[in-house]
Amino acid sequence: MNMVFQINGRDVGIEVSDSELLLDTLRHIGFSSVREGCGVGACGSCTVLVDGKSVSSCLVLTSRCNGSSILTSEGLADDDPVVSQFIKNGAAQCGYCIPGFVMMVSELLSENPIPTEQEIYNHLEGNICRCGSYPEIVQAAMDASKAKQTSKLTC
Amino acid sequence: MGGDLTNLEIENDAAAVGQSWQRSDLEAKVRGTFRYTADLPVPRCLYLGVHRASQPHARILNIDISSALEMPGVVRVVTGADLFGIYGELIYTGPAFADQPPIAIDKVRYVGEPIAVVVATDLITARAAADEVYVEYGELPAVLDVDDAISGSDYVHEHLRPSSVFSDLKHLQGRGETNVNYEYNLTSGDVEKAKANSDKTVSGEFWCPPTSHVAIELFSTTAWVEGNRLEVVTTTQTPSYVRQALASMLDIRLNQVRVRTQPLGGGFGSKMYDRLEPLVAAISWTYKLAVKLEITREETFVLTTRHGVAVSSQMSADSIGMIVSAEADVRYDTGAYADIGPRIASKSGMVACGPYKVANARVRSRCIYTNKTSAGPFRGFGVPQVTWSHESLVDELAREFGEDPAQFRRKNLLREGDVAPMGTVMHSADFVGCMDAVTSAIGWNTPLERARGPWRWGRGVAVGIKAVLTPTISNAVLQLNQDASATLLISTVDMGQGSDTIMAQIVAEILCLGPDQVRVVNPDTDITPYDTITAGSRSTYHTGNAVKKVAERMREKLISIAAQLLGVSETDCKLTNGGVVASSSQKYLSIDEIMQLHFGAIGTTLTTESNFTTEWIPYDKETGQSVKVTEHWFAGAAAVELGVDTRTGRIHIAHLAVAGDVGRAINPALVKQQLEGGAIMGLGHALFDEIVMDHGQMINGTLLDYQLPSVKDLPDRLTPIIIENPHQTGPFGAKGVGETAIIPIAPSIANAVRDAIGIRFTRLPLTPERLLMAMAGEGD
Structure with a gap:
């Protein structure tokens, strides 16, 4: 499917399969701060904020994030x-x-x-x-x- | 150019060594922009998916790859027979025994062993196709218990296959009908006589289960062929070893293999020797393909573990409470392949009697094959498991005499100049200082309210000893750039211990440079020189000495050039901040100027190189004795105050203090982090960390089932303490610290539990269930 979301304040439009995980999508786009550690939502290495709420991106389907705003650590302000x-x-x-x-x-x-x-x-x-x-x-x-x-x- | 020193503003910066410089990669690590191995750019690759054995011990009767091959995107399926057909015996690799094929050849020896590898256009297809491989097994009796492995008649390997790396294992070549691949023996004095004349004897049967390293960064290896060369990008603590292993396996020259790694997202001993590399390299080289293998956490669990260890031990003391004899029979469950197990059995066996003056000692330490995941090095190199035994025994012995366990140890601990049971003298290993520091930190001699409602409180202490890996080799190459920046080439792998930072500090100290002036290049066997391994807490001392030497050579070189330029003698010159000054004339040239005048160009480099190699005297085969079995010793201690909830069996740690004698702290903040980190990992081993096996199957090999210390497991107070007794040949007196803290943690906690509820536990971990059952008079 085609979808649009915001990553670190920038609009991004991509085509994803229904089964693609947010972890893989973000890494594929180049946000390498998002990392797999367990694949089962138990270690927190792949944590990002989706509409302000923390999620384990290894458990989230990218397609469910259509229209969402996503924040990774790369997106935090210089003086955060x-x-x-x-x-x-x-x-x-x-x-x-x-x-x-x-x-x-x-x-x-x-x-x-x-x-x-x-x-x-x-x-x-x-x-x-x-x-x-x-x-x-x-x-x-x-x-x-x-x-x-x-x-x-x-x- | 040049000038009088008096006219120049020369900053007199604080020295670099001994300062808590910020970790050189800290900001990138916090912001998430730091690149790990899997983030490095590589050519477009095919992906590998591994079909793994479901049986612990079985002949491979047939492998049906037809369904897998039919899947769209699958390029080929590789089996062990394919690789054996090309490389023959060379396909077997391993650091001590060349016993492990990258893919099982005739039989499988543990659940999880690779049987077939799918090469596909994408990762999802590769993994899905791996599930479509069907294997027909001819089941064999599985060897699942370390003691059954010794006494039984089923064998994991038909015969022993020592590798060419260690010449002292040669005599084991071809030995059959045994699961014991190595036996270390230590004897000194007359144990039987000493025991007979002793006043009190304590004994125990101890067990530490296998555990998983769980470095959070997963393993990743990519390999491709460029002309007649193999390029490998991999998560490894041992790039120099991997290059040698791959060159030997493929029968090509060392300069045809390039191995690179980035700083690791944790290692703890897991990313060493032959992990994914032989498999990925063999497929890449054989079929001239660019291939990548990234494994899941579940696959990581079956890749390598810490050794499960059984220890049967005894300790005796005379009427005044001096330890007169100690014995230990140590059995290391090394799983299906020896890996470095034989070295672990000897290096740990030699300290199995503890850091005590014991005139009569006897140790037998064996490394034993079973049908389980191959166990390898894990922070502490087998020593925490024997410390579990000797620190529990010595505590019981103190109690037999009604003596304070700390005071009892203090009487018996080895001091500077004392000779340990294996015949080597102690230096820069302040056991007493470490123990006194941790007991004092937790208020050992202050009153303790032992019963508080359902809670029972107690205190415990433990002391650890470990030898540094010896003999080993480190090399360093240093480039001084014309603008007074420096580039250091070493093959030490920074995996969180902060080696890149402290090596830069050593260079900066010698060359009077500042924090941002020294860059450390990541390991790349085309560029960075040979280094034995990054393990065993060896880098600060070994690589540190090579780095100190290479920087001193640079200083000499620079002074020699400056002396000529200034027209004075070399002895008249001194390197100071940013340049060289002549004492007699106070004439000064900056590094920038020296380099420009010398080369007549900007952007130039001066290069120096150095080597640091340690030597040992191999221990006697029969007695284990050597006057120099190691280059130096690690000394550490832990003390703990805790409560046991008698309703639930839960342990609550109020204060854990841990100390290590590091010789000299190059970077005190990083040393404290290593002490803290080792203590927290040790706390997991004490309380819950454990791989659970059932009929050869690992049943908790996912992070949903395998418990690790979280922030909530922190003690109320955690106090890391640096003890500094400079080592006479350490760089600025320094030694390593990576393993020091983990060694005494589990017994210190068990000793405190003993103090609180009066029960001695001999099996780890100390789970609430185990405590509850023991308090009810059941279980251990």
Whole structure:
């Protein structure tokens, strides 16, 4: 089928088969931050936001996203506070899973700008970092929350 | 050009070594723009789909590929017989034993072994057609238990086939009617006499199950032929090994094979030696096709595992609580193919008595074939499994004497200059310092409220010892560019440990450069020089020494050129930030100027090269003794405070402290991450991580069924502690740290559980079910 959606703010029109997965579509177009880790929605490496909600793109049919707006980590602003705080806290080792975590933290902070530490744990539970960078990831999420509050106050 | 130093603003930057430089690829990794191996541009490829064995041990009677061949998009179907027909015995590869064909030839030896490979125009067709291959099996009795494998009369291999890589395995050639492919023996003193004269003896039967590495990046290998050369892009920790293995298999020259890899999305030992590469290379080379194999997570589970290990062990102490003897019978379940199992059996066997002064020791450590997925290296190289045994035993022995387990260890731990049971002396391995740091961190000597409602609380400690892989080789080539930037060529693979960053720091330290001035080139066997492997925590020390040397040679070269240009002696010159200064005249030339004056051109390069090779004295075949069995030692310790919910059997970890003696931390932030990461992985092994087998079938080989530590499994507090006792021959005193933390974690947790509820567990993992059953007086 022919379909149109927005990826990182740009309109994209493509032809896809009914069975094509969003993970494969996005990688095929060139968004390589979206990565397969398990193929069953259990690791979070392929997480993207569809209309603001996190999904495991390995479980989503592209055809179901007709008209949707999709955000991958490549689409975050240069000065995005989540990205900045992940960098500041050194929240990556091999880095493969990190864009998935970045998207989950982005979603959390847009829904709940001042999460508790427990709320951060709850929200990130479905993402696996095998290198075990969790302490830095949680700290980055807390710092990003603070940074967002500060920037709001100064606006 | 040039000038007086006094007139120049020379920045005096902080030194590079010892600084927590930001990981060189951090920003790209966070933004998602970092390219992993599967993201590299390759030619248009055909895709491979693998039909895998459903039987653990069976003769292949017939393979029907006709339906698969009829599917639109299928180009051909390749079987083991096809490849054996062309390459003969060369098709069998492996680092210790040349026992593994890329596709099963006459029989299958584990569930999941490739039987036929479909070549198709796209991935979906390749995988669908692989399902259309039909195999007729002649079932054979499967060898599924490591102890049955020793005593039984069914054999996984008809005879042993040592590879040419290790000359010390030659004598095993052709040996038949056995599943034991290697046996390491250690003896010192007189164990029987020491035991008879001892005051107390403890013993145990320990078991660590096989586990899966689960690097989140999946395996991917692409190969194509260009003229008379084979190009390979693959996820590997061992590019130099892969080049050699493929050249040997295809019987072509080393310069006809090019192996490239990007920094990996995790390795942990899984992406080593012969994984997908022999299969993909053989098909590409034979049929002159560009082919790509990307496997699923489910296929990754059956590609390689950590060894399941059984240990029967004893430890005895005299009346004042000094350990006088230790014994261990260690059985490594290596699965269908030996991989590096024989080396794991010896390197772990030699430390199976622990980091203690034990005058009388006896170890038998065997590597044993069974009909399961081949086990290979996994962070810790077999040592966490023997540590599970000795750290449980020593804890029980302390309790027999009514002594504090930390104090009991402190009396017995090896110190600087002490000789370990295998005959090698200790240096830069501060076991006591590590243990004191972790016990102090968790408040070992502070009061503990042991009973809180249904919860029971306890504390535990464990200490680990491991030898670095020896002998090994590292090489480095350095280009200094005319603009004072540098390009470092090494074949160490960055897989999250941060080697690219710390190698740049070493170059920067010697050449007085800043964070963005050193680029490390990704492994490419056409360009980057030979390096044994990226594994075993060896890179900081080995590659680090080669890199330090190559940078020092560059400094000498630069000074020599500058001295001529300045008309002074070399000894008068000093490399400082950005250039060379003559002490006598204070004349200064920047690197930029030196290079321009020397070559008379811009954009030029100076090149140096270096080699760093370690040597050992092979251990005696009968006694396992060697005065230098390894280049250096890793020392680590963990202490934990936890509660056990007596209603559910669940363990809650309040504080886990882990320490490693790293000699010197080149980059403290990255060292702490390695300690944390190793501890979290170890925590999974302690609490739930386990491959479950049923009649040779892996029954939890998907990430829906296989549990890994998530953010919610973090202890309330996790404290990584860096201990620094500089190693006399380490680069700036440094040693590696990748494995140090994982080694003592599981026993430290089990010892705390013992402290909390009074039950000694000998089988991992410590699941709530296992705890509940034990508390009810059932199970272990």
